Amino acid sequence: MTGLSPTDLAAMLPIAILVAGALVLLMSEVFLTSGRRGFMAGITVAAAALAGLAALLAPPAGRVFGGQAVVDGFSVFVTVTVCGGLALSALVGAQWLHARDAERGEFYALALFAAAGMSLLGSAADLLMTFIAIEVMSLATYALAAYMRRGRKPAEAAFKYFVLGAFSSALLLYGTALVYGVTGSTLFSDFARGSGALLVIGLGLVGAGLAFKIAAVPFHLWTPDVYEGAPTPVTAFMAAGVKTAGFAVLVRVLMAVWGGAVMGSARFGAVAAALAVLTMLFGNLLAVPQRSVKRMLAYSSIAHAGYLLVGVVSAGAAGARESALSSVLFYLAAYTATVIGAFAVVGAVERTDVRAEPADAWDLSRLAGLARRRPGLAFVMAVFMLSLAGIPPTAGFVGKFLIFKAAINAQAYGLAIIGVLTSALGAYYYLRVVVYMYMRAPEAGEEGALALGPALSVALAASAVAVVVLGIGPGPIADLARAASMLTQ
């Protein structure tokens, strides 16, 4: 591992583009004299698009940085998904921040840094690389969560996210140390070198750290408060990006564990299956009583982590590996488009003056009668809700179909049945949003029209189109996901 070869640098091009975009935005804030910042979202979108293109067009380099990172179809898929999520979130953020007079270059720069960390996580093949990438991602998202820290809830959210995030990083680092102590290496591919209880404990700690990031029950406790308290565009970005990145690295770690026949690897599968069941069950059950749409979506994101875990667990069966991994990738792409769209609508209807009534800024009643006030907005929200509920013909249905198909291929019939039953439970609270939008009259004083700026309209249209196209013609993306499911260890 002496020096960096040109291949290594070329492989990191997407990440370099993201970081360069962030630096440009930071510098622009230094030299900017006027208050006009409309271009910043544009730069962010451009950087995201360029990074995504660079990832797509670059030839897969395989192992780089002495094996600490891998650039393969899987990492490219993750990078493109993250970049898509970044671009959509930036567009959502532009209007949201503008309406609150808080549009600054730092916001977009932090988002770009976070996306760089997420992309890196998709490539990580080494525990230290994982740790560095997670920290790059997390430090940026902690700051983003605290971006609008005035008010009790935002401050609590930011602080909670930071403390629990640091705790999970510590678990990860401690686990890494134990693994290194046993195997003498931090590469995923060297897990098989070691054996014994210490390795199992180390890997368990690594897994717990990652479970925090993907918000699996019982490591989910931070999620509702943080998702609710963080600025809505940030929540959208966290729900999509952090989840995608977290699952990417979880998949690589678990594949290494299963592929390398680590002692007790079967038990890791059983534990992951138990986590999947708990996550699906509690995520959905706890979402049912929520009145705040934002909080409901937070619990729903936990539930979706459960479905994704079903896919990951199914990858444990050798015969179902390809279908399981491609289903996870497809689900992540579908979820990214859907959840950012849903949070965008939440951000559009939320009260601008949060301090006045913090409790019900996102109450369901904000959506009452939306179908009359803004038929288009209500329609796309209905599409997102149907997709989250997994009802055809939306991306969410195809995602669930692929996940459960993988589970059945892996003969995990119980997981599939619990999955569909809990998703029927999910339909109840997603449809409640539709009930409020279409079947209730607007609250007094809420009849006024909502202003939708061009950036937000573009973001909403793009995610709605993506959700429907992925639902009706999932073929191309499903093929890409299938091609990307061959991991280079």
Added chain:
Amino acid sequence: MAQANLLSIVVFLPLIGAIAAAFFPAAEPKQHKALALVVTLATFGASLGLWFGFDASPGAPEFQAVVHVPWIPALGVSYHVGLDGVALLLVMLTTALTPIVVLSAWNAVQERVKEFMIAILVLETAMIGSFAALDLILFYVFWEGVLIPMYLLIGIWGSENRLYATVKFFIYTFVASVLMLVAIIYVGAKAGGTFDYVQVRQALEVSASAQRWLFLAFAVAFAVKVPMFPLHTWLPDAHTEAPTAGSVILAGVLLKMGTFGFFRYALPLFPEAALHYRPAVAALAVIGIVYGALMCLVQKDMKRLVAYSSVSHMGFVMLGLMALTAEGLTGGVYQMLNHGVSTGALFLMVGMLYERRHTRLIAEYGGVARQVPWIATAFVIVTLSSIGLPGTNGFVGEFLILSGTWLARLASAPWFSAVGATGVILGAVYMLLLVERVFFGALSNEKNRTLLDLSLREWVVITPLVALIAVMGFFPQPFLDPARPAVDRLLGRFAAVEHRLEERDPGRPPTTGTQPPALAGRE
């Protein structure tokens, strides 16, 4: 090939109409009504081409007007549509009822007409699609696609308790359907990674116990839709709260999706499990017949009464299907059509009375035949059809079902038939009581003295259905013929299964097909 494209046109024409409607201004309700009527009539016209192009001879291919193109090839999912005779009849029922429904909602729906018409059109595509689909996933997509517009129809345009009813409707059907999705995925995996119905039917090889679980998963989804006792409790609420148009479509077409599901999927895909569970399903069907009829006797609300009568009538259809005799199956199929026509007409007329008086309580009426003789006449004719008077379509269906059940090689089949027959008697009792209490006797309620009789639009709505009742009663053959090849194929399939079971277990008495009708042979 022209036929094939025609089927796709029939499936998607309403959807195209719905998309077009989205571009018309919401402030112009007349445009939306006219557009919906034109589109649904055009769909009906196009479906007539399917009807006349259908070859019902025994040598004709099983599925006609077939289109088979890959949809998601990587997953073994294809856009495969085609019609056998039963599907054809149900598609015709759908395309014929929908313009009538649009017309019936002309004045009843005043608010959000644009959304209403879009919902009806999307619903029509989903309904036709689920009868035409020959791919399990495609079928599931259409099957679920029915839920959303129906959910909106009840939830937005329904009466007081609509939110409760619509959520109950949705959750009931959705929970049952997702289990079917798991079963479908399992079936696809066991059939070599394809979801194509024809291939799956040939290639599916699963153990006996797996087959039973699969049958149950499918059967529960369909039984909720039918609805079969004891999974029927969503139906009275949904019907009572739904707007007239919603009730007509719900009773006329949606319930048939359940019985059609048994005929097309649950029985032919899992024949051995179907034979295993047949006595239980038949028993539930008979319980449903009697229970639905008894519930009708105590209803105070006309719509609720008609809703419970659906439970009873659909029980007949299920009984006919479970008989697994030519008569029973044919009668079941025929009764699906009858129920669509006559119960649809009943809901339409209850809706007409409701538009005039804004109440559905039987006690609010009485003696109104004096005021509205034409409504009364039409109602009586439809009632006679509903109770199966000879000369009406209902008689043909019920007679075939009961005689087919009597002759069935099913344990205690005559009992099923006999108890089922009491449903016919009870049906006459509750329907005639309803007619008597609403239309005859003294005109006691002052508010009824100003009722208006059928308007021209209502004449146009109700005449085709009344005519259909008479035509299907006197000349059933053109409607029975298309179903025949499909019924024979299903029986042939079961005969083959019997043969296989007998090889495995010699001396096993046959359980399908017809008994010799002589009572002496029965001892």
